[in-house]
Amino acid sequence: MHPTNNRIADIIPEVREWRQWLHRNPELLFDLPKTSRYIADRLKEIGVDEIHENIAETGIIAVIHGSAAGPTVGLRADMDALPIEEASDAEHASQSPGKMHACGHDGHSAMLLGAAKYLTETRNFAGKAVLIFQPAEEGGVGAKAMLDTGIFDKLGIDEVYGMHNMPNLPIGHFGICEGPTLAATDFFYVEIEGVGGHASRPHKCVDPLVAANAIYNGFQSIITRNSDPMKNGLISITALQAGEANNVIPQTATLKGTVRNLHEDTRDTIERRMHEIVEGVAKCYGVRADLTYDRLCPVTFNHSDQFGHAAEAAVQVVGEANVDREQPARLGGEDFSYMLQENPGAIIFVGNGETAGLHHPEYDFNDEALPYGIAFWAKIVEDRLPLRN
Known part of the structure; x- marks a missing residue:
């Protein structure tokens, strides 16, 4: 199925309108009333068989039945934007100050809507295609919130696939890797309290900055001396x-940041050593120091069989030469990892061309990628849920 498939080509102008509407109207995290309403209205116009709304507040799940009975495959797109002021000069630029689709979730949702339109019209598959429109990927762990509702178990999803755009990967190309693909993502906060006072009398104070500096340096040694290189x-x-x-010597100091890695045992080592360093520095310098370590997302792990299925579907869309099966793993995080813990599946990257990078104020999803993403979604469904003669 080449993206020049006539039916897919016919719907691209409409899908582009959907994408640009979503770009003009960005919303954040779970607070997506306009976005979810717009997507639900489009799904109703398309005529999908089932629409489940308000999943994890604003998530939407659409179900399309094939021409015969069979297994169930899930396809996931994220919907939320970022708290960034847009700096592009696009005609469809954000109309919401301080918010923009700087990661391409508008394109992801539009491509999945395009796939919904194609699959509803053709139904060239045996089973059910479950289309998952997820809120709060950008730091809200919306994937886990959707899973926690039990809807995936209720719908009996057997496999689940995700797709993300990739700037600087050429249009008409896909990239994917087997196993660890995106990093476990954690945030940490260290609160330090000493005794403040006049800078001319440091001996009467307990300087939290000295302890903060020791913690900073101690954390850096974890990577070079405690984790497996x-x-x-x-x-x-x-x-x-x-x-x-x-x-003035301050009373308090705060450190915060993020931890990324592709191996759960490394993650465990880092968290353990961070706690030990904070406790040791507090005793050494006579301050009170507390570490809060928040595990946000586990490693995004592409299962072997589904990695192969996704790569083959991409090859059928763009040809072997345009699919990189050894795309390097990246230290960006992705809460799709939770869905891959519950169901076998894989995430694939679709080229966005020479654009600004993700989370950049000049970024914009490239509408030239739309037909490739839609064709991939259609192909994965038809390949994994084949009709039998």
Whole structure:
């Protein structure tokens, strides 16, 4: 099924309109009233067989029945935007100050709507296609929230597939890798309290900045001296906040940042050592220090069989030469990982061309990618749910 498939080509102008409407109207996390209403209205116009709304607040699930009975395959797209001020000059730029679709979720949702239209019209498969429109991928762990409702078990999903756009991967190309694909994503916060006072009398104070500096350096040593170098991770301290005046030793200091890795045992080592370092520094410098370590998303792991199925579907869309089966794993996070813990599946990347990077204020999803994403979704359903003569 090449993306120039006549039916897919015919619907692209409409799908482009959907995508650009979504881009103009970005919403955040679970607070997606306009987005979810718009998507539900399009699904009703398309004529899918079932629509389940308000899943995990604003999530939507659409079910399309094939021409015969069979298994159930899930397809997932995310819907939420980011709290970023858009800096593009696109005619369809965000109309909501401080919010924009800087990660392409507008394109993901539009491609899945396009697939809904194609699959509803053709029904060239045996079983059920379950289309999952997810809220709160950007830090809200909306995938887990949807799973926690039990709807996946109720619908009997056997496999689940995801797709994300990739800037600087050419249009008409796909990338995928087997096994660990995207990183476990954790956030941490360290609160340090000492004794503040006048900077001219440091001996009467307990300086939290000295302890913060020791914790900062201690955290960096975890990667070089405690984790397996063949299964390394990343610790990024992204904020150190303390004090305001030149002549005052502050009472408190705060560190925060993120941990990324592709192996759960590395993740465990990093968290354990961070707690030990914070406790040890607190005793050494006479401060109170508390670490909060939040595990947001596990490693996104492409299952072997489904990795193969997704790669083959992509090959049928764009040809072997345009599918990279050894796309390097990345340290970005993705809560689709929770769905892959519950069901075998895989996530694939579709080329977005030479565009600004994800989460950049000048980023825009490339509408030239639409036919390739729709064709991939259609092919994965028809391949995994084949009609038997």
